Amino acid sequence: MTEERLKHYIEEKRQGKSHEVFKVPEGYFDNLCDRVMSQLPEKQVHTRRVSMLRVWRYAAVAVIGALICTSVLLIPRLKQGEASLSQAEAEMGYDMQAACYDDECLGEVLEYAGIDNNEIALYLTEY
Amino acid sequence: MQRDEKQLILLLRDESTRREAFAEVVRTYQEPLYRMVRRIVLIHEDADDVLQNTFIKAWQGLDKFRGDSSLGTWLYRIASHEALDHLERNKRLCASIDDDEHPGHMSLASRLESDPYFDGDEVELQLQEAIASLPHKQRLVFNMKYYDEMKYEEMSQALGTSVGALKASYHLAVQKIAKFFGLNE
Numbered sequence: 001m002t003e004e005r006l007k008h009y010i011e012e013k014r015q016g017k018s019h020e021v022f023k024v025p026e027g028y029f030d031n032l033c034d035r036v037m038s039q040l041p042e043k044q045v046h047t048r049r050v051s052m053l054r055v056w057r058y059a060a061v062a063v064i065g066a067l068i069c070t071s072v073l074l075i076p077r078l079k080q081g082e083a084s085l086s087q088a089e090a091e092m093g094y095d096m097q098a099a100c101y102d103d104e105c106l107g108e109v110l111e112y113a114g115i116d117n118n119e120i121a122l123y124l125t126e127y
Numbered sequence: 128m129q130r131d132e133k134q135l136i137l138l139l140r141d142e143s144t145r146r147e148a149f150a151e152v153v154r155t156y157q158e159p160l161y162r163m164v165r166r167i168v169l170i171h172e173d174a175d176d177v178l179q180n181t182f183i184k185a186w187q188g189l190d191k192f193r194g195d196s197s198l199g200t201w202l203y204r205i206a207s208h209e210a211l212d213h214l215e216r217n218k219r220l221c222a223s224i225d226d227d228e229h230p231g232h233m234s235l236a237s238r239l240e241s242d243p244y245f246d247g248d249e250v251e252l253q254l255q256e257a258i259a260s261l262p263h264k265q266r267l268v269f270n271m272k273y274y275d276e277m278k279y280e281e282m283s284q285a286l287g288t289s290v291g292a293l294k295a296s297y298h299l300a301v302q303k304i305a306k307f308f309g310l311n312e
Contacts, residue, residue: 010250
C-alpha cells in the first residue's frame with residue numbers, strides 16, 4: 001500500500017515527465033567493450049594453490065604407508081629370528097633368555113668356566 | 128548476430144572461442160548492468176570503475192560459472208557485490224577525511240548537481256537523497272525492485288538472500304522513503 005502511495009506521489013511530483021536522469025558520455029557504450037577487453041589477460045592463468053590441509057593429508061598418507069611397509073618387511077624377519085632362537089634353545093636343552101637373568105644359572109656357567117669367587121673378586125678389584 | 132545463451136556458454140567454455148564470446152557478453156549486458164550500478168553509486172566515473180571491475184572479475188571467475196543461474200543473474204551478483212564494496216570503501220574514505228580540518232565531505236545533492244551526467248530535477252534529487260540514506264543492502268534491494276522491477280526470485284538468486292528477507296528489506300526501504308517525503312502520517 002505504501003509502495004503504491006510512494007509511486008503515485010513521485011509520479012505526481014514529476015508531473016508526468018519521466019526520463020532517464022542518469023546520462024552517460026556520448027559513445028560510452030560503443031567504447032566500453034574495447035576498453036574492458038583490452039584489460040583482460042591474454043590467457044587465463046590457472047594457478048593451483050596447495051592448501052595446508054592437502055599437505056597434511058599427503059604427510060599422513062606417507063606415514064601410514066611407511067608403517068605398513070615396515071610391518072610387512074620387518075615382522076616376518078623378527079618372527080624368523082624368534083623361531084631360530086627357539087630352535088637353538090631346543091637344541092641346547094634350556095631357555096637362554098631365562099639363563100641370562102637367573103642367578104642359579106649364572107653360577108652354573110661360572111662353575112662350568114672354572115671361575116671361582118676369588119677370581120671374580122680379583123677381576124672386580126683390577127677394574 | 129546474437130547467439131542464444133546456451134551457445135554463448137558453450138563458446139565461453141572453449142578456450143579458443145572464450146575471448147570472442149566474452150566480448151559478446153560485455154556488449155549484451157553492459158547497459159543493464161551500468162544502469163543498476165549507476166543507481167547504487169550515483170556518479171558516472173564510479174559506475175564506470177565498478178562496471179569494468181565487474182567484467183574483469185567475471186572473466187577471472189568464468190571457470191566458476193556452473194550455469195546454475197543465467198549469465199545475467201550471475202553478472203548481476205558480481206556487479207552488486209562490486210557496487211556494495213565500492214560504497215563501503217567510499218564510506219571508510221569519507222569517514223577518514225571527515226574531521227575538523229576538512230569540515231564534511233560534499234553532500235550527495237551537491238555531488239549530483241555537479242555531475243554533468245545527472246539530469247534530474249528537484250524531485251529526483253530528493254528521491255536520490257532518500258534512497259542514499261538507506262543502508263547499502265536496502266538501497267540495492269529498493270533499486271532492483273522499484274526501478275528494474277525484478278522478481279523476488281531473481282533477486283534472491285542474484286543476491287544470495289532469501290525471498291522473505293528481500294520482501295522485508297524492500298518493505299522497510301519503502302517505509303523509510305515514504306517517511307522521508309512525509310507520507311507516513
